[in-house]
Amino acid sequence: MNLDYNDEQNMLREQIQKFCESEYDFYKREEIVKSSNDFDENVWNLFAEQGWLSMPFSEQSGGLGFGPIELSILFEEFGKALVIEPYLSTVVLSGTLLDKSTFSEKNDLIEKICTGSIHISLAYAEVDNGYDYLNPSTTLDSKFVMNGTKTLVLNGSNAEKIIVTCTNDDTLNIVVLDANTPGVSINSFSTVDGQSCSEISFENVKLDKSNIIAIGNDAENLLKETINLATLCICAEAVGCMESCYHKTLEYTKGREQFGQPISGFQVLQHRMVDMFIESELAKSLLIKAMLEVNNRSDEMYKHVSALKSYVGKSGKLSAKEAVQLHGGMGVSEEMMIGHYLKKMISIDALFGNADYHLKTFS
Amino acid sequence: MDINFSKEDIAFRDEVRDWLANDYPKHVKEKTDAGITISKEDLIDFHKALSNKGWMGYNWPVEYGGTGWSASKLYIFNKELGLAGCPPILPFGVGMVGPVIYTFGNDEQKERFLPDILNFNTWWCQGYSEPGSGSDLASLKTKAVLRNDLDEDYYVVNGSKTWTTLAQNADWIFCLVRTDNSGIKQEGISFLLIDMKSPGIEVKPIITIDGDHEVNSVFFTDVKVPAKNLIGEEGKGWTYAKFLLAHERFGIAGVGASMRQLNRLKEIISKLDNSDLQKKVNELEVALSAIEITELRLLSALENGGHPGAESSILKIKGTEMQQALSELFVEASGEYALMYPGPHGYENNDKPAGPDYAAEGLSGFLNLRKTSIYGGSNEIQKNILSKFVLGV
Numbered sequence: 212m213n214l215d216y217n218d219e220q221n222m223l224r225e226q227i228q229k230f231c232e233s234e235y236d237f238y239k240r241e242e243i244v245k246s247s248n249d250f251d252e253n254v255w256n257l258f259a260e261q262g263w264l265s266m267p268f269s270e271q272s273g274g275l276g277f278g279p280i281e282l283s284i285l286f287e288e289f290g291k292a293l294v295i296e297p298y299l300s301t302v303v304l305s306g307t308l309l310d311k312s313t314f315s316e317k318n319d320l321i322e323k324i325c326t327g328s329i330h331i332s333l334a335y336a337e338v339d340n341g342y343d344y345l346n347p348s349t350t351l352d353s354k355f356v357m358n359g360t361k362t363l364v365l366n367g368s369n370a371e372k373i374i375v376t377c378t379n380d381d382t383l384n385i386v387v388l389d390a391n392t393p394g395v396s397i398n399s400f401s402t403v404d405g406q407s408c409s410e411i412s413f414e415n416v417k418l419d420k421s422n423i424i425a426i427g428n429d430a431e432n433l434l435k436e437t438i439n440l441a442t443l444c445i446c447a448e449a450v451g452c453m454e455s456c457y458h459k460t461l462e463y464t465k466g467r468e469q470f471g472q473p474i475s476g477f478q479v480l481q482h483r484m485v486d487m488f489i490e491s492e493l494a495k496s497l498l499i500k501a502m503l504e505v506n507n508r509s510d511e512m513y514k515h516v517s518a519l520k521s522y523v524g525k526s527g528k529l530s531a532k533e534a535v536q537l538h539g540g541m542g543v544s545e546e547m548m549i550g551h552y553l554k555k556m557i558s559i560d561a562l563f564g565n566a567d568y569h570l571k572t573f574s
Numbered sequence: 575m576d577i578n579f580s581k582e583d584i585a586f587r588d589e590v591r592d593w594l595a596n597d598y599p600k601h602v603k604e605k606t607d608a609g610i611t612i613s614k615e616d617l618i619d620f621h622k623a624l625s626n627k628g629w630m631g632y633n634w635p636v637e638y639g640g641t642g643w644s645a646s647k648l649y650i651f652n653k654e655l656g657l658a659g660c661p662p663i664l665p666f667g668v669g670m671v672g673p674v675i676y677t678f679g680n681d682e683q684k685e686r687f688l689p690d691i692l693n694f695n696t697w698w699c700q701g702y703s704e705p706g707s708g709s710d711l712a713s714l715k716t717k718a719v720l721r722n723d724l725d726e727d728y729y730v731v732n733g734s735k736t737w738t739t740l741a742q743n744a745d746w747i748f749c750l751v752r753t754d755n756s757g758i759k760q761e762g763i764s765f766l767l768i769d770m771k772s773p774g775i776e777v778k779p780i781i782t783i784d785g786d787h788e789v790n791s792v793f794f795t796d797v798k799v800p801a802k803n804l805i806g807e808e809g810k811g812w813t814y815a816k817f818l819l820a821h822e823r824f825g826i827a828g829v830g831a832s833m834r835q836l837n838r839l840k841e842i843i844s845k846l847d848n849s850d851l852q853k854k855v856n857e858l859e860v861a862l863s864a865i866e867i868t869e870l871r872l873l874s875a876l877e878n879g880g881h882p883g884a885e886s887s888i889l890k891i892k893g894t895e896m897q898q899a900l901s902e903l904f905v906e907a908s909g910e911y912a913l914m915y916p917g918p919h920g921y922e923n924n925d926k927p928a929g930p931d932y933a934a935e936g937l938s939g940f941l942n943l944r945k946t947s948i949y950g951g952s953n954e955i956q957k958n959i960l961s962k963f964v965l966g967v
Contacts, residue, residue, distance in 0.1 A: 212576055212577060212578060212579055212580070212646065212870065212873065212874050212877060213575060213576050213874055213877075213878055214575055214576075214577060214870060214871050214874035214875075215575065215874065215875075215878060216575065217575070280575060461965055461967075464967075465967065473967075475965070475967040476967065478958070478961075481957070481958075481961040481965060481967055482954070482957045482961070484961075484965055485957045485960045485961055485964070485965065486957075488960065488964055488965070489888050489891065489892065489960075492868060492885075492888060493861070493864040493865070493868060493888075493892065494864070496864050496865075496866075496867035496868040496870075496871060497860070497863065497864045497867065499575070499577070499867060499871070500577070500863065500867045503575060503577050515863075518859075518860045518863055521856075521857075521860055522860050522861070522864060567853075570853055570856045570857060570860070571853070571856070573856050573859070573860065574840075574852065574855075574856050574859070
């Protein structure tokens with residue numbers, strides 16, 4: 212047994228940390244959030260140069276062949292710096308789905324993802340279907356005409372291609388199409404944590420066989436596995452957020468003086484920060500377990516990701532709320548970073564099934 | 575990263591399981607499975623069975639007759655015994671005073687006391703807390719004064735100890751006593767071994783809210799203790815006391831025992847068709863998994879040459895909260911039958927218990943386990959420790 216990260220993994224973490232410190236401080240992030248793109252071309256190109264956009268893809272597809280452990284490291288660090296670049300939608304949700312599929316054009320698309328020259332979004336959610344992604348109401352008929360509406364498509368406004376889940380004669384299909392295909396309309400908005408997402412409707416969109424990525428069981432497995440990996444990633448992000456909430460709150464209370472002493476001297480605040488530390492460590496433990504299960508593709512990988520997701524959904528929000536409270540008025544100031552962790556935790560809990568949902572699916 | 579135990583460890587786990595299946599005394603197993611409080615004789619039989627297997631010195635080096643187990647073997651041993659529902663191994667001899675004796679005692683003391691601990695020929699109890707010294711242990715007042723009569727050196731001990739677990743069964747007590755009042759309170763404390771048969775010792779039961787007689791007050795009136803029963807140096811008792819507290823690092827979270835309780839709860843709740851209870855038990859299962867992996871992280875750090883620090887405080891806090899939450903859910907799952915008060919030895923005044931059999935056990939457990947967040951350094955003290963060593967405030 213050895214639950215330490217290896218040297219290569221530690222180096223990767225350091226590399227990401229250094230990048231976030233020098234190229235992605237909170238002010239830079241706020242500029243990006245306020246920009247019309249909701250992401251930064253230069254930052255995205257730097258991601259490509261560092262090899263991060265190639266990380267999870269198999270070596271046959273031109274990737275680095277890294278697994279869920281490395282992805283978790285990346286997302287933990289992204290969580291600490293509150294990175295909003297559309298890594299999840301393009302690389303994890305779309306890229307790894309393509310990579311695991313038998314789609315004929317996947318190599319070309321993955322190569323473009325690796326070089327940072329394309330954005331692709333996965334449209335998996337619908338308004339009336341809750342967290343049941345396997346039975347979409349969007350239909351594909353026998354003549355390959357698609358109708359329906361997808362919601363909360365992350366980074367939909369920047370996507371040149373969209374991967375869509377739909378039902379053809381009670382069978383799940385996954386298709387990919389150009390965003391500018393006739394009949395596709397995209398309505399975009401910002402999320403609470405500064406990302407962009409879209410509602411996309413498909414009205415008599417004419418496709419053909421060449422658009423199809425997967426059908427039936429293959430499609431179901433592909434979607435389940437992809438969503439599971441993406442869930443792991445945002446949980447890692449939550450773990451990073453929790454650690455930062457704790458560290459930043461501790462730092463703040465050590466510097467903030469009231470009643471003639473740093474407020475970190477008050478036992479009531481100390482114990483609350485200890486609780487934040489403990490929750491952060493316990494969440495880290497569940498992350499380790501879940502990422503190892505996913506890495507081994509064990510039968511229990513879904514169960515352990517659900518355990519993690521339900522835990523960070525609850526304790527992550529708790530930590531972020533405590534961080535706001537212990538920062539006093541500063542905690543609710545938009546210009547301070549700390550309140551943005553709370554927004555991130557809200558967003559993470561809402562994505563891919565909230566705490567209650569995963570607590571149910573866990574058993 | 576690798577979360578799996580080595581082949582050697584897995585083989586060891588199987589050996590422990592074999593022992594539990596074949597040599598763990600059947601009459602004890604029957605009672606613990608049924609949730610019946612076991613007797614003094616049962617406890618002795620259990621410990622003797624461990625001794626016979628050579629596992630009593632589970633945390634001792636081979637040099638002193640211990641197993642010399644690695645941290646991972648120790649973890650597996652604790653977890654498997656917990657999963658099987660064994661009573662906790664009484665920590666006072668083998669877990670506490672034993673390591674103090676072989677680390678700080680002299681050769682004569684080692685020869686005199688260690689074999690009897692390993693063979694469970696002596697039952698030890700712990701004389702730490704006093705009526706006025708709970709979490710603030712170093713403020714203790716029980717006094718020992720060195721005298722000499724007819725060329726014999728001895729201490730005269732006066733004072734009282736409290737919350738002394740199973741003192742009514744004990745042959746010996748190890749005590750922190752004050753031998754000097756002149757310096758700061760941590761100085762002037764000495765570590766003394768006292769024969770419970772000494773004249774002047776009186777044990778009075780304290781009945782806890784579960785109705786059980788587990789803890790006691792122990793009074794010392796002019797108790798004569800040979801000076802050769804002093805461990806190490808006079809005035810260094812606080813150092814030995816801290817060593818002792820740090821020594822029982824493993825099994826503190828009680829993961830194995832909690833897993834057993836969780837599995838039983840899952841079975842009970844699955845038959846009740848109650849989504850609220852189902853949600854609660856799921857929550858506990860997730861939290862217990864988090865505790866388990868946290869303990870494995872500590873284990874991994876130890877096995878790979880690291881020095882664990884704060885983790886044992888995390889495990890104390892979360893492990894005891896888990897034990898309490900599980901017992902509370904037993905009570906909730908009992909519904910109206912939680913009204914039935916069983917008393918410490920089952921339904922003494924009733925011919926037959928009313929309601930499901932887990933109701934009685936659940937309530938006793940719930941009441942009894944309140945102690946876990948109070949003893950061993952209360953959970954608030956653990957948070958103070960974490961504030962100091964992790965937060966740095």
